[in-house]
Amino acid sequence: MQWLRQFFKRDKPEIPAALWQECQGRLPFLAQLPARELLRLKTLCETFLDRKTFTGAADLELTDRIAVLIAAQACLPVLNLTLELYDDMAGIIVYPGSFIIAQSEMDEAGVVHEWREPVSGEAVHAGGAVVLSWEDIADIEAPGYNVVIHEFAHKIDMRDGSANGCPPFLADYHKEIRAGDWQREFSAAYQDFAARVDALDAQLPDNFDAEDATDAAMYDDLFAELPLDPYAARHPAEFFAVASEAFFVLPAPLAEEYPEIYRLLTLYYLQDPLSWQIAPCGKETGGKHL
Template sequence: MLNNLKRWYRSTVLRDTRIPFQLWQQSTRMLSLFNRLNTRQLTRLRKLTGLFLHEKQFTAAAGMALSDKMRVQIAAQACLLILNRNLSDFDGWYEIIVYPDAFIVEYEHVDEAGVLHSSERTLGGEAWGKGPVILSWADADPEGQGARHFGSNVVLHEFAHKLDMLNGVANGMPVLNKDMKREDWTRIFSCAYERLLRELEHGYHVSIDPYAAQSPAEFFAVVSEYFFMAPEFLQKHYPGIYREVSLYYRQNPLKQV
């Protein structure tokens, strides 16, 4: 019943949330990852992005000047992840916070002796379980993509974490589609992750961003970046991962060209 009401509500507000064509064109022309989409897919993406912007709150932090174009660019990339899924995958939270540059986050943890430790990290993005997605515009700006490593996209990365968190925790095991097998996902992802750890331990050159080795959750977020930003590369180096991620996102970028 609740899902039916939500679908009715979204279909009702859709006509009021359509992004003006000129704004859509200005916002997406720098986003090369949309070049693989056909007209039908781009139309659906525009609708999803409009609904996303209607349901989420964007907050500018630390003096950030946040324009409509920036909001659309962030929202459109987030919605690419759910192009063939459901907008409800992003339910349960409502805010995106955007800083002009990298931001500092304080962490606390208690060690085995019961001693409390505090530390700081400088980040370009972060996703909280039921809380906001936080982004640095310096890292998210499509016109600045060349300054980061091959296959990188901080927006895709953080929103992939949000999808991973649908099962209650970010652990690299998102809620799989009914036509997927949990044992296949676990086997393929575990083997690939352990291979990456071994390569780094022995000082070998690794094919993807070494940050993926931080945890299974980071591995999933990183391969999600590559899936959309460099699908040929991911398919070549991690064919099993490419297949599973393709099933999960219900997309195949290599066949959308």
């Protein structure tokens, strides 16, 4: 991190106390962490900032504040694991707002559909970058969403190949996880969740328009009963990334409705966010994601 380095004239960046305080204030879920864990997170962030290259795109002026805010959220999932899970990553690219990417999907008839759509985050596979929208990182209104954790969960998932919802199990950290248990529980939960989303979708009127305020409010009311963002129903890899977001920023509904998923995530991340929640929970971070 060149600018932090220059400012402090040290080899390794050190996050100034005031900036770290500000970062904590922007991320209410960090308030649940015990002080010693917060200190470890800060140190891990400094290593992350030292190792990773941040680039501003489309004229975004990358500041220390932006980099530290991203680093804190990227490092939280690996606080009790290893930064090596992010070795296979070219860097972090930050756009001022959502950005357009090409999408493709094969339908049930085997026809590949291609389109372009705006997204707030993307984790590029095969050693690529994590690309993020600053506008969506800065949005703290939507409860349970966290685009940074979402995209870095994809990066963890991709560490052993393509994103499939089954991250690598590391010999030094994951002795208590049986791969068969993970696959069985995540597959069952994904199928259950996708069926719930389909049932709610069926209740939407035929002329539903997501851009219309009344229709959008109806959608929000209908889908509010779900413990996860309905985007989790799109693919098993999305289920893992969305469940990871919820695990760290709004864990209670996930733990209540999919207790085995919550339990497996505690064994994976070696953290138990519910046990941190001694203080009243504040607002959560927001952002849509890919």
